[in-house]
Amino acid sequence: MRWLAEVHIRLRPGIADPEGQTIAGGLRALGFDSVDDVRSGTLLRLGFRAPSRDEAEDALASMCGRLLANPVMETADWELRLDDEPVGEADG
């Protein structure tokens, strides 16, 4: 079974995020005065094979723990779904 995951990597709460602050400032400069919080992060879209949802979840946890996020400063969570149009198998 082929799976698609969207992994969200975020700075831990409390860690200053100058990129997010700068984006918030840009939005306020455009007149979106009510914007008082922007946090930046990384979005990764992964396609991979695993025989079951449990094993796909386990694989993602391992990927995040070993490489995709640094637990000193980041958290990772994800949304996982079956890929119903696997690469190379979909039409056109």
Added chain:
Amino acid sequence: MSRSPRVAVLVFPGTWSERDFAHVAGLLGWEARLVWHTERELGEADAVILPGGFAHGDHLRTGAIARFSPVMSAVAAFAASGGPVLGSCNGFQILCEAGLLPGVLLRNDHLEFRCDWQSLLVEQVRGPWLNQMTSGSVIRLPISHGEGRYYASPETLEELERSGRVALRYADADGNVTADANPNGSQRSIAGIVNERGNVFGMMPHPERAAEAEIGGIDGLQIFRSLAEWLVAQPAVAERRL
């Protein structure tokens, strides 16, 4: 140790300071060997240097990919046996990602890449790297980074302070550690730390770019000379064969 020191200088795809380190080693009469990141052995080395640059493009996070390069297993073993390891700039970031030093380096708080001369307050720490320097002295070294904001948990910061492992802090020319003198928003103005044994040293500044008066300063030489003195006093380590 009667022969001249031998240093292994690691090269990852995107490393940019390896030739500067090798150049300084040459000035001092040392042997420097550039070691490509896919090698699994360091060869006969008295010390290992991880230079600055952008290993693997800094993709995902600085040092995140480099820490899994084959050579890093050899570096970890070398460090575990007490061998001197220096990481400068991107090398510091890699050592943190590899877990050889605590904490991480985040994007500078002002989001700018900062390339400048920087005054640093020295705290003499145990180990090979700062023994020729005096606590409380001020040195000037170049910095050149976009992601140098040192961050660690409150517990880790306390442990670093309590155990005397903060080696360098950003300061003004008089050695005052102030917010204005902090070029990147590092916690407690930390510019360099050592591990518990003192043999692994990570620093954001570039000592290899301050080794000749003609290019602005020679304060970086003190770090190389500290290593040389330490190697003389530690023949068993210096004669290690890996």
